[in-house]
Every structure is written in structure tokens, then in C-alpha cells.
Amino acid sequence: MSERKATIASRVxxxxxxxxxxxxxxxxxxxxxxxxxxxxxxxDAMDASSILSLMSLGAANGAVVVLRAEGEGADEALEALVKILETDLDAE
Amino acid sequence: MQNFSGVGVSPGRIIGSVRQMPKPVSEPPVGERLSSSMTADEATASLRAASKVVQSELQGRAAAATGASKAVLEATALMAADPMLIKAAVKLIATGTSAERAIWESGASVAEMLHNLGGYMADRATDVLDVRARIVAELRGVPAPGIPQSTEPFILVAEDLAPADTATLDPAKVLALVTSGGGPQSHTAIIARALGLPAVVAAPGVDELVDGTEVYVDGAAGTVSVNPGADEQALVAAWLLAAETLAVFDGTGSTADGHLVPLLANVGGAVDAVKAAELGAQGVGLLRTEFCFLERDTEPTIDEQVVAYRGVFDAFPGKKVVVRTLDAGADKPLPFLTDTTEPNPSLGVRGYRTDLTTPGVLKRQLTAIATAAADSPAEVWVMAPMIATVDEAADFAAMCRVAGLKIPGVMVEVPSAALLADRILGEVDFVSLGTNDLTQYTMAADRQLGTLAALNSPWQPAVLHLIKLTVAGSIAQGKSKPVGVCGEAAADPVLAVVLVGLGVATLSMTARSLSAVGAVLKSVTLDEAKRLAELALSARNADEARTRVRAELPILEKLGL
Known part of the structure; x- marks a missing residue:
């Protein structure tokens, strides 16, 4: 099991x-x-590919979330996902 | 020939073929089971397939959209095949529930969860329900809800249109709008006038028209005729000719004897403003500032607002621009301002009243308007919506002064403000009549209800009397404080003459109506307008008022209005 923490950067x-x-x-x-x-x-962790789960998670700006995955390429995949979460996507 | 008769709300004559707006998707019956010919696995597969079809259709629409609606459509497309939504439905199918009922229930529980989260999430609940309806329609093999997609232009027939439908209504594809419900102030009417589409509302029976039927629509007379012939073709040709003369407004609103009535535009942003200026508008009588706020999760910053307002001001150098402060609530909810659970939003915290529950937003907006106005060539006036008392008018004027705005005014939409117009004008420098809400509140009739269309007419003598009373208030204050109209009433060339006769100083309307209003106004003298106003005031009902005045304006026939 790979695990990474990320801080939500988007203002909303x-x-x-x-x-x-x-x-x-x-x-x-x-x-x-x-x-x-x-x-x-x-x-309590939820399916990260579900937009409805993400919305119900209620992770505000500055909240710390944990991503978990298993299998081949899990580490690289999580690294990439952390980058997305730590970018202020709203500003783009 | 079969005919349908309704209320004409946007002039124009056209022949085209009908496309019905699909009926809302009905709820699959509680406890509906899988049909005996289908296994749970097959039903699950068909549900997944349907959700993918809906998803790709929404993705296609997102690709064609821009800005905020693109983002909403992208999110909605993801919801269509969302694991949370689909997994819950698959579990229900495994217990023998039909696919339609399963997705219906799964959608309901997801929507409820979002609703309970409140704020922005609560608004997304509607998107989940929309997705659910689309999947059920796909499973049933019936057309998806919403405006039909077609390569050929068509006449759209619906029960009524919602504000959300405007986003997907392509004016290049829709020739005219016909609804069985709705009233003269319904969203359908407002959309039609803004897009310049002929429209007939409250025409019972049109729901039965079959797709592809050829019909003739007269948006002035309020008639729809099936299988049009040579007569109708001639009427269309005459309209096209008249439309050419109506296409231009010379930029000066006045009666035949030279009494000046500036004709202004209602605009909702810089793009509108530039278009309105091109069409000859003599200024802006209503800048709806909601455009800065709608579809936002958080309040726009002062700097963002300054840029947005300046874009409008720049389109009207040396001219008047009346800015209406934020009018949220009722049919325009905002997540950070309004409580959508109010039992009666029209009578709730809306317009100026949101300053009670969320103080600060209005103050920052006034600061932004003042900043944008400071170095602008436009003459900026500001008004507050939904003012009901003299104290509210005084408080708003004080806030404007603090912000450095020189010309404060208020809207007269609540009958109490019309009744005390003289005292209200003692506190502010002008008033503007919002005839849509004034009519709804005077007649106690919801604007959106087709069944109440007759009550909901600005031609109601009681509404006209309140307008007269408002003007009397201005006269009592020495006439230096003008009364304008910025509701849909000003866009009706016939009613516009009556309003001028009642003493209204300026008319503000959707820019497309400027030329028609200008042309009819130029055909009467001020004294004639006053006489026509008396005819309308003394009429027994709205219909009689309108019929009486129309009969005295021969130019209407000539212009096909």
C-alpha cells in the first residue's frame, strides 16, 4: 500500500x-x-475517481488529505495526483 | 386550419416546423422490478451503457460551452458515470429492482446528501437529479430532457422555459418560442425578447402538436396556426419588410411633438452594453450586476467587480448608466447570500434585504461601483432593488454617500414603495419602476404561473394606478426627481406610450425593443399619450386597457406589432 499526503491548494x-x-x-x-x-x-476513505465522493469529502482550502493506492506504478501515480491537489486549479 | 391562441409576448411572424421540448422524465414506480426477460447482469450492463451515453453527450456539450457553464457541464458529465452513483444503483439491481428505479433511488440519496452539505454542494444536487433524469430517459429510449438538438432550425414548443434553458438555447436554431404555460412576464417571454425571437405564451393545446408540423406563429397577435397557406406567407413577407424599418433606432426617443423620453437599455454585462450602444441606446437604465456574482461560490473581490463595471461604463461615455445593486434571492439564489430553504422566496430575503442577513456585501459592491465610476466617462447612478420602506431608502442613500456615489435611487417594485413614493423621493434622487415584480406583488400572482397570466399583466389598471401614484410622488417633490421604468413593460411599444402618458421620464428595455418603442412613440403627441393613459387607467381590466389603446394606434398594424 502506497500512501501520500497532500494539502488542498485551490481556494474554493x-x-x-x-x-x-x-x-x-x-x-x-x-x-x-x-x-x-x-x-x-x-x-472511511472514499473512491477518488468519484466526483460525488470528493464533493462529500468537504476538503476545504488548506485541508490535508491522504491518498492511498496499491499495485504497480502506485507511487508514481500518487506523486502526480499530489501535484494536482497542491496546485491552485481555480487560478488557472 | 387549426388555430391556437395565446398571449403574444415578442413580435415577429414566422413559418417553421415544430419541435416539442421533451416532457419531464416521470418517476419509475416505487418497487418497480426487473422485467422477467432481463437478468440483473444485463440490467447492470444496460445501466452502465446508458450512463456512458449520457456522459459523452454532456462532454460534447461541455466542449462546445465556455466559461462557467463549461465547468458545470464538465462536472455534470463526470457525475453521469460516477462510481458512487452507479455502485449504489447496481446494488439495488442485484436485489431485483429495475435499472430505472435503481438509478432513480441512487440519484435521490446522492442529491439528498449534497443538499444536506448546504451551500455550493446543495446547488449541485440539481445537477445530480438532471443526470438521473437523462439516464432514465436513455434507458427508456425517449428523448433526453432539455432543448432538442437539431440540425434544422425549428419552432420550440414547451410547457414553459426555465432560466437554465437559456444557456442551451441556440438562437441560430430556434425560430420562435411557443408555450402552453407561462405568462407575459415568464422567463420564456424575457428570453424571447432578449433574443428577438417571436413568441406566444399561455396557448393551451400546443402541447399536442406533433414534431415536424408546419405552423405559422404571430408573436404580436399571439396566434399559432397549423398548415399555413398563401395568406400567412404574405403576412410573413410583410413583417420582414416592416422589420427593416424597425431595425434602426435613431438614438433619440421622443413623441411626435418633441417631448423627449430617453430610451435606455437593460444590460447584464459589458458585451450587452456594447451591443446596446450600437443599437442606439441613450444610456443604461438597468445594469444587472448579478452577472458578476452568479455561478460563483464566493463573493467576487472589489477589484474583480471594478473591472466588470468599468467594461459597461466605458461603452457609454457621457451617458447615464444606472447600476442596480445585487438583486439575489427568489429566482436568482446565490450560495453565499441566500437561504434556498425559505418557504416563500419571493416574499423572503431578496434584493436589498440580503444586507440584513449578510452585511458587508452591499457595502463592498458600492465601493467597487464608486471606484469604477471615479475615473469613468459615464454618468453613474445607483439604485437598490426591493425597497419597501422610507427608512430603507434613507439608509441606502446614506450608504451611497459614504461610498462617494452622488446619485442614489431606489426601485419601486413593492406596492408600499409606490404608495409612499413622495416620501421615498424625499430621501433619494430618483426611482425606477420594476414593473415585473410590481405587477406580481400588486396582483399577488406568481410571475411564473401560466394559469395566472391574465392577472400577471402590467396592463392591470391597478398596476397602472400605482405607476401614476409614483409619478405623483415625483411631482410632489418638485418634478426634479425622475421616475423611470426598467421592467418588461417598457419594451412593449403600446404600453410604452401609456407609460409616457402617465408621466414616466425614461424607458429602459432590452436593446432589441428600442427601435419598435421609438417608432411607436414618435407617432403620438404627448397629449395623445396622456389621453391613451387615461383610457387604460379607466379600463375595467387588463385586456380592455390593452385593446382600447391598441385601437388608437394605427401605426401598430403598419409595423406588424
């Missing part, structure tokens, strides 16, 4: 456009990725 938090971009990126990966708030137990 992880919903709207930033959530769309992130969910679409996860959806293109061959592996399953989960996302959860840092403070939440592992079993």
Missing part, C-alpha cells in the same frame, strides 16, 4: 472545477485510488 477547496480535474485524472489511471481526510480512519 476540493469541489467544482478542481474536483472535476482531479476525478478525471484518477479515472484515467489503471489502479484504484482512495482519498480521505487526514483525521479520518482508513476505512
Amino acid at each position: 477547496g476540493l469541489h467544482a472545477r478542481p474536483a472535476s480535474i482531479f476525478a478525471a485524472a484518477v479515472g484515467e489511471l489503471p489502479i484504484e485510488v482512495t482519498i480521505g481526510l487526514e483525521a479520518d480512519p482508513v476505512e
Whole structure:
């Protein structure tokens, strides 16, 4: 199991456009990725390719989330996803 | 020949073929089971396939869209095949529920979850329900809800259009609008006038017209005729000829005897403003500032607002631009300002009242307007919507002074403001009548209800009396404080004559109506206008008022209005 933490950089938090971009990126990966708030137990982690899950997560600007994945290429995939979360997508 | 009769809300005559707006998708019955010929696996596969079809259609629309609506469509497309939505439905299918019912229930619980999160998420609940309806339509093999897609231009027939439909209405494809519901102030009417499309609303029976039927639509007379012949073709040709004379407004609104009535434009942003200036508008009588705020999760910054307002001001150097402060609430909710759970939003916290619940937004907006006005060549006036009391008018004027705005005014939309117009004009420098809301509140009739279309007419003598009373208030204040009209009433060339006769100083309308209003106004003297106003005031009802005045304006027939 690979695990990475990321701090949400988008001003509006992880919903709207930033959530769309992130969910679409996860959806293109061959592996399953989960996302959860840092403070939440592992079993509460949700499907990161689901925009509805991301929206219900309620991760605001500055919130720390944990991404988890298993399998080949998991480390590289998570690195790339962390970069997306730590970019202010709203500003672009 | 079969005929339908309704209310003409936007002039124009055209012949074309009908496309019905698909009916809203009905709820699959509670407890609907899989049909015996289908296994759960097959139903799951068809659900996944349907969700992919809906997703790619929404992606296609997102690709063609721009700005905020593009972002919303992209997110909605993702929802269509979202694992959370689909997995819950697949579980239900496994217990024997039909695919339609399964996605319906899954969509409902997701929407409820979003609704409970509040704010921006609550607004997205509507998108989930839209996606759900599209998937059910796809499963059933019926057309998706929303404006039909077609390569050929068509006449759109619907029960009524919602504000959201404007985003997907392509004026190059839609020739005219016909609705069985809605009233003269409905969104359909407003959309039609803004796009310059002929429109007939509240025409019962048109729902039965079959797709592809050829019809003739007269948006002035309010008639729809099936299988048009040579007579109708001649009427269309005559309209096209008249439309040419109506295409230009010379830039000076006046009666035949030279009484000046500046004709201004209602605009919702810089693009509108530039177009309005090209069409000869003598200024802006209503700048709707919601364009800065709508589809936003957070309040725009002062700097963002300054840029947006300046874009409008720059289009009218040396001319008047009346800025209406934020009018959120009721049919224009904003996540950071309004409470969408109010039982009666029209009578709730909307317009100026949002300053009570969310103080600061209005103050920052006034600062932004003042900053944009400071180095602008336009003459900037400011007014607040939904003012009900003299104290509110005084408080708003004080806020304007603090912000450095010199000419404060208020809108008269609530009957109480019309009744006390003289005292309100003691506090502010001008008033502007918002006839749509004034009519709705005077007649206690929801603007959107087709069944109440007759009540909801600005021709109602009671509404005209309130307008007269508002003008009387201005006269009592020494006439130096003008009364304008910026509602849909000003865009009706017949009613515009009555308004001028009642003493209204300026008329502000969608820019496309300037030429028609200008042409009809030039055909009467001020005394004639006053006489026609008396005819309307003394009429027994709205229909009689309109019929009486129309009969006295021969130019209407000539111009096909």
C-alpha cells in the first residue's frame, strides 16, 4: 500500500472545477485510488475517481488529505495526483 | 386550419416546423422490478451503457460551452458515470429492482446528501437529479430532457422555459418560442425578447402538436396556426419588410411633438452594453450586476467587480448608466447570500434585504461601483432593488454617500414603495419602476404561473394606478426627481406610450425593443399619450386597457406589432 499526503491548494477547496480535474485524472489511471481526510480512519476513505465522493469529502482550502493506492506504478501515480491537489486549479 | 391562441409576448411572424421540448422524465414506480426477460447482469450492463451515453453527450456539450457553464457541464458529465452513483444503483439491481428505479433511488440519496452539505454542494444536487433524469430517459429510449438538438432550425414548443434553458438555447436554431404555460412576464417571454425571437405564451393545446408540423406563429397577435397557406406567407413577407424599418433606432426617443423620453437599455454585462450602444441606446437604465456574482461560490473581490463595471461604463461615455445593486434571492439564489430553504422566496430575503442577513456585501459592491465610476466617462447612478420602506431608502442613500456615489435611487417594485413614493423621493434622487415584480406583488400572482397570466399583466389598471401614484410622488417633490421604468413593460411599444402618458421620464428595455418603442412613440403627441393613459387607467381590466389603446394606434398594424 502506497500512501501520500497532500494539502488542498485551490481556494474554493476540493469541489467544482478542481474536483472535476482531479476525478478525471484518477479515472484515467489503471489502479484504484482512495482519498480521505487526514483525521479520518482508513476505512472511511472514499473512491477518488468519484466526483460525488470528493464533493462529500468537504476538503476545504488548506485541508490535508491522504491518498492511498496499491499495485504497480502506485507511487508514481500518487506523486502526480499530489501535484494536482497542491496546485491552485481555480487560478488557472 | 387549426388555430391556437395565446398571449403574444415578442413580435415577429414566422413559418417553421415544430419541435416539442421533451416532457419531464416521470418517476419509475416505487418497487418497480426487473422485467422477467432481463437478468440483473444485463440490467447492470444496460445501466452502465446508458450512463456512458449520457456522459459523452454532456462532454460534447461541455466542449462546445465556455466559461462557467463549461465547468458545470464538465462536472455534470463526470457525475453521469460516477462510481458512487452507479455502485449504489447496481446494488439495488442485484436485489431485483429495475435499472430505472435503481438509478432513480441512487440519484435521490446522492442529491439528498449534497443538499444536506448546504451551500455550493446543495446547488449541485440539481445537477445530480438532471443526470438521473437523462439516464432514465436513455434507458427508456425517449428523448433526453432539455432543448432538442437539431440540425434544422425549428419552432420550440414547451410547457414553459426555465432560466437554465437559456444557456442551451441556440438562437441560430430556434425560430420562435411557443408555450402552453407561462405568462407575459415568464422567463420564456424575457428570453424571447432578449433574443428577438417571436413568441406566444399561455396557448393551451400546443402541447399536442406533433414534431415536424408546419405552423405559422404571430408573436404580436399571439396566434399559432397549423398548415399555413398563401395568406400567412404574405403576412410573413410583410413583417420582414416592416422589420427593416424597425431595425434602426435613431438614438433619440421622443413623441411626435418633441417631448423627449430617453430610451435606455437593460444590460447584464459589458458585451450587452456594447451591443446596446450600437443599437442606439441613450444610456443604461438597468445594469444587472448579478452577472458578476452568479455561478460563483464566493463573493467576487472589489477589484474583480471594478473591472466588470468599468467594461459597461466605458461603452457609454457621457451617458447615464444606472447600476442596480445585487438583486439575489427568489429566482436568482446565490450560495453565499441566500437561504434556498425559505418557504416563500419571493416574499423572503431578496434584493436589498440580503444586507440584513449578510452585511458587508452591499457595502463592498458600492465601493467597487464608486471606484469604477471615479475615473469613468459615464454618468453613474445607483439604485437598490426591493425597497419597501422610507427608512430603507434613507439608509441606502446614506450608504451611497459614504461610498462617494452622488446619485442614489431606489426601485419601486413593492406596492408600499409606490404608495409612499413622495416620501421615498424625499430621501433619494430618483426611482425606477420594476414593473415585473410590481405587477406580481400588486396582483399577488406568481410571475411564473401560466394559469395566472391574465392577472400577471402590467396592463392591470391597478398596476397602472400605482405607476401614476409614483409619478405623483415625483411631482410632489418638485418634478426634479425622475421616475423611470426598467421592467418588461417598457419594451412593449403600446404600453410604452401609456407609460409616457402617465408621466414616466425614461424607458429602459432590452436593446432589441428600442427601435419598435421609438417608432411607436414618435407617432403620438404627448397629449395623445396622456389621453391613451387615461383610457387604460379607466379600463375595467387588463385586456380592455390593452385593446382600447391598441385601437388608437394605427401605426401598430403598419409595423406588424
